[in-house]
Amino acid sequence: MTDTVNRTMVVAGGGIGGLSAALGLANIGCRVTVLEQAAQFGEIGAGIQIGPNAFHAFDYLGVGDAARAKAVYIDKLIMMDGLTGDLIAEMPVDAPFRTRFGNPYAVVHRADLHGVLLDACRARDAITLVNNQRVVAYENTASGALVRTETGDTFAGDAVIGADGVRSKIREQLTGGDALRLSGHVAYRAVLPIEQMPEDLRWNAATLWAGPKCHMVHYPLQGWKTFNLVATFQTDVSEVGTNEPGTREEVLGRFGAIVPKARKLLEKPTEWRRWVLGDREPIENWTDGNVTLLGDAAHPTHQYFAQGACMALEDSVCLADKLRRCEGDLGAAFHAYQEERIVRAYRVVLSSRMLGKLYHAEGVERKIRNAVMGAKSPDDFYNGLQWLYGGTGLSAA
Numbered sequence: 001m002t003d004t005v006n007r008t009m010v011v012a013g014g015g016i017g018g019l020s021a022a023l024g025l026a027n028i029g030c031r032v033t034v035l036e037q038a039a040q041f042g043e044i045g046a047g048i049q050i051g052p053n054a055f056h057a058f059d060y061l062g063v064g065d066a067a068r069a070k071a072v073y074i075d076k077l078i079m080m081d082g083l084t085g086d087l088i089a090e091m092p093v094d095a096p097f098r099t100r101f102g103n104p105y106a107v108v109h110r111a112d113l114h115g116v117l118l119d120a121c122r123a124r125d126a127i128t129l130v131n132n133q134r135v136v137a138y139e140n141t142a143s144g145a146l147v148r149t150e151t152g153d154t155f156a157g158d159a160v161i162g163a164d165g166v167r168s169k170i171r172e173q174l175t176g177g178d179a180l181r182l183s184g185h186v187a188y189r190a191v192l193p194i195e196q197m198p199e200d201l202r203w204n205a206a207t208l209w210a211g212p213k214c215h216m217v218h219y220p221l222q223g224w225k226t227f228n229l230v231a232t233f234q235t236d237v238s239e240v241g242t243n244e245p246g247t248r249e250e251v252l253g254r255f256g257a258i259v260p261k262a263r264k265l266l267e268k269p270t271e272w273r274r275w276v277l278g279d280r281e282p283i284e285n286w287t288d289g290n291v292t293l294l295g296d297a298a299h300p301t302h303q304y305f306a307q308g309a310c311m312a313l314e315d316s317v318c319l320a321d322k323l324r325r326c327e328g329d330l331g332a333a334f335h336a337y338q339e340e341r342i343v344r345a346y347r348v349v350l351s352s353r354m355l356g357k358l359y360h361a362e363g364v365e366r367k368i369r370n371a372v373m374g375a376k377s378p379d380d381f382y383n384g385l386q387w388l389y390g391g392t393g394l395s396a397a
């Protein structure tokens, strides 16, 4: 096994997946070029929940303390019945949780989390960050692989990592264009200044209000200066959309059945952004020669498990680890990487679909959900999540 993998890598996409991959690869000796389509490297203005497994990944990448410094440490995850306003279940994420899993469960502003990775990448001579480069295609070559961008430029290396998100161009070419799977769910996002958050809802928790065909989530952010708000509902949309403007009237109309205590929160934001959500069916191969996929490009998921970004971070850990163990043999490393990641990442994708149904349950299903969830002890929850939070999924082999 070697600690220095003398390889040049081209990463398509500079999100949490692409930057963490670059960092992991630079840590083992690679030179990495990250190509980002946007004019600047950045993230949207919203919150994200981060499980202990993501902090394990940050630790592996050498930026655990910086990531922990940006987080808000909530006390618990709460599920409320939006129809009655009653508590359904809660899972403490306080000291015993942290001791058991070796890291906290936290909520963070996305820009802060992305910024931790960006700062670390900028501090590395081995990493080159390039903006305004939209990747349109890749090619395996005699000496490695290259990508072409919209500007007509090419960037070549020993290998290409497609970390270009849910609408990945690399995946499109690699699979021949597998379809996005529309969930019919739309998520509205807003960030509220703390003064606008109703005092009776300023809980130090990630709170989920479950309603018929809808649910909403809120939690504190940025040292309690703001609250993150996500309102999701089922509808008959025909196209996936990202970060579009949304209207207050549409949100309020979909949450008519929710108790006033929670519904009043939806009247507060002056600006909503909306995402029409989709994922893709699992595939058994992420690799074509010297090209492989990572993050949402490989396993786009619904947000209900709050694990999409956590999985992208874990992918980066696994990719670097396999390359190091395989002493830079790309074929062997990419094979080992995808074999290890496919089961774990798609378990999250399929579990997220099930959670979407659970959150939106109606009638008898709602009663069963409340009874089953309400009967769980903290240890029941922890035992059920051991596979996920107990590590990064990295095998010793």
Ligand SMILES: Cc1cc2nc3c(=O)[nH]c(=O)nc-3n(C[C@H](O)[C@H](O)[C@H](O)COP(=O)(O)OP(=O)(O)OC[C@H]3O[C@@H](n4cnc5c(N)ncnc54)[C@H](O)[C@@H]3O)c2cc1C
Residues within 6 Å of the ligand: 012, 013, 014, 015, 016, 017, 018, 035, 036, 037, 038, 047, 048, 049, 050, 133, 134, 135, 136, 163, 164, 165, 166, 167, 168, 169, 187, 189, 230, 275, 294, 295, 296, 297, 301, 302, 303, 305, 306, 307, 308, 309, 310, 311, 312
């Ligand atoms: C409403 C909602 C809530 C969520 N909440 C959570 C949560 O609480 N916890 C969690 O872990 N996950 C959550 N997720 C999932 C998480 O946001 C994603 O899984 C994560 O951002 C994936 O990271 P990525 O880097 O793979 O892709 P992306 O974040 O999509 O980044 C891809 C990057 O590539 C760039 N790009 C795209 N195409 C090209 C191209 N052709 N050429 C060059 N650059 C390109 C993009 O501009 C972007 O910068 C949530 C998602 C949604 C929609």
